[in-house]
Amino acid sequence: xQIGILIFDGVEEMDFVGPLEVLASACExxxxxxxxxxxxxxxxxxxxxxxxxxxxxxxxxxxxxxxLVPGGSxxxxxxxxxxxxxxxxxxxxxxxxxxxxxxxxxxxxxxxxVAGRRVTTHHRFTDALEKLGEAEVLRGAxxxxxxxxxxxxxxxxxxxxxxxxxxxxFGAQAASExxxxxxxxxxxxxxxxxx
Amino acid sequence: xQIGILIFDGVEEMDFVGPLEVLASACExxxxxxxxxxxxxxxxxxxxxxxxxxxxxxxxxxxxxxxLVPGGSxxxxxxxxxxxxxxxxxxxxxxxxxxxxxxxxxxxxxxxxVAGRRVTTHHRFTDALEKLGEAEVLRGAxxxxxxxxxxxxxxxxxxxxxxxxxxxxFGAQAASExxxxxxxxxxxxxxxxxx
Numbered sequence: 577x578q579i580g581i582l583i584f585d586g587v588e589e590m591d592f593v594g595p596l597e598v599l600a601s602a603c604e605x606x607x608x609x610x611x612x613x614x615x616x617x618x619x620x621x622x623x624x625x626x627x628x629x630x631x632x633x634x635x636x637x638x639x640x641x642x643x644l645v646p647g648g649s650x651x652x653x654x655x656x657x658x659x660x661x662x663x664x665x666x667x668x669x670x671x672x673x674x675x676x677x678x679x680x681x682x683x684x685x686x687x688x689x690v691a692g693r694r695v696t697t698h699h700r701f702t703d704a705l706e707k708l709g710e711a712e713v714l715r716g717a718x719x720x721x722x723x724x725x726x727x728x729x730x731x732x733x734x735x736x737x738x739x740x741x742x743x744x745x746f747g748a749q750a751a752s753e754x755x756x757x758x759x760x761x762x763x764x765x766x767x768x769x770x771x
Numbered sequence: 772x773q774i775g776i777l778i779f780d781g782v783e784e785m786d787f788v789g790p791l792e793v794l795a796s797a798c799e800x801x802x803x804x805x806x807x808x809x810x811x812x813x814x815x816x817x818x819x820x821x822x823x824x825x826x827x828x829x830x831x832x833x834x835x836x837x838x839l840v841p842g843g844s845x846x847x848x849x850x851x852x853x854x855x856x857x858x859x860x861x862x863x864x865x866x867x868x869x870x871x872x873x874x875x876x877x878x879x880x881x882x883x884x885v886a887g888r889r890v891t892t893h894h895r896f897t898d899a900l901e902k903l904g905e906a907e908v909l910r911g912a913x914x915x916x917x918x919x920x921x922x923x924x925x926x927x928x929x930x931x932x933x934x935x936x937x938x939x940x941f942g943a944q945a946a947s948e949x950x951x952x953x954x955x956x957x958x959x960x961x962x963x964x965x966x
Binding site: 588589590593594596597601612625629631699730731732735 | 785791925
């Protein structure tokens with residue numbers, strides 16, 4: 577299975593690295609891999625300044641089993657890039673799962689793959705997404721599943737969405753193992769020790 | 772304020788990118804910054820394959836206000852690198868806060884900055900850390916604070932540790948704003964919508 581995470585200048589760091597950690601952990605020991613896909617092989621400068629080298633360029637990836645589009649101010653800028661939009665549209669058409677984190681949903685809407693479907697996005701951007709008039713925007717959910725389209729809300733919710741995705745791709749045991757590995761079994765507040 | 776995150780080959784992606792997201796978000800609009808510090812300026816290949824360019828090399832950073840040492844198999848390997856160990860030891864001595872995520876605590880123990888203090892680490896590595904015989908290893912906490920030493924448990928707990936750190940560095944309002952921005956107010960299970 578080939579899982580692709582699209583990255584671009586201005587991509588929000590945790591939007592794609594949370595999912596990368598979860599999905600790549602699940603792929604270990606399986607015939608599956610996660611690729612960071614850039615517009616080209618040129619280094620990508622993320623929203624908070626981290627500089628990452630893509631594993632592969634868009635042009636070399638005609639098809640994926642799973643596409644994940646993260647957010648950040650770059651996701652809204654990428655909407656103005658016809659090559660990125662066309663690639664998302666083309667690859668999404670053949671994907672088992674098409675997913676977004678945070679404002680990555682704007683790019684999915686812009687690529688026309690969301691028309692008439694239910695999505696969510698970062699809680700500060702739900703109104704703006706709704707104004708695009710293409711999708712039914714849901715508020716207050718960590719992530720929303722509509723057919724093969726899965727959209728997560730703000731930044732950290734991509735982690736939870738990907739644990740759900742791992743369960744669907746590889747089974748509950750795999751998801752449970754990854755959650756244990758990344759210690760994402762969030763305990764009640766007050767479990768820290770201070771002093 | 773200068774916050775440094777040490778990165779090295781084999782560093783676990785979420786261990787340092789969760790903290791980077793939290794700390795860099797808090798630094799926006801303040802006279803503070805977060806630097807990714809490499810052994811050199813050469814690209815770092817992380818545990819799950821992500822390739823990152825350090826912002827700066829160790830040799831050019833003689834002092835920091837906050838040091839964060841993430842984990843991953845590379846943290847245990849870095850213990851065998853005398854230059855890395857000496858740098859951690861030297862910089863830690865002048866830091867306001869010395870922090871680790873996951874098995875980054877091994878590197879802090881190896882650098883002798885933990886002797887006799889209370890620390891935690893990834894739940895699969897608490898026994899191994901205890902065997903080093905240098906620190907009192909606590910189990911079951913998301914993070915542990917002992918004076919200016921703060922150690923987080925597995926992978927995702929670094930996010931919570933850094934929210935706590937932001938509160939201590941910049942105040943409760945700042946921490947609350949970052950938590951809202953990254954949507955890390957984890958709701959009860961069942962808030963996802965499926966179907």
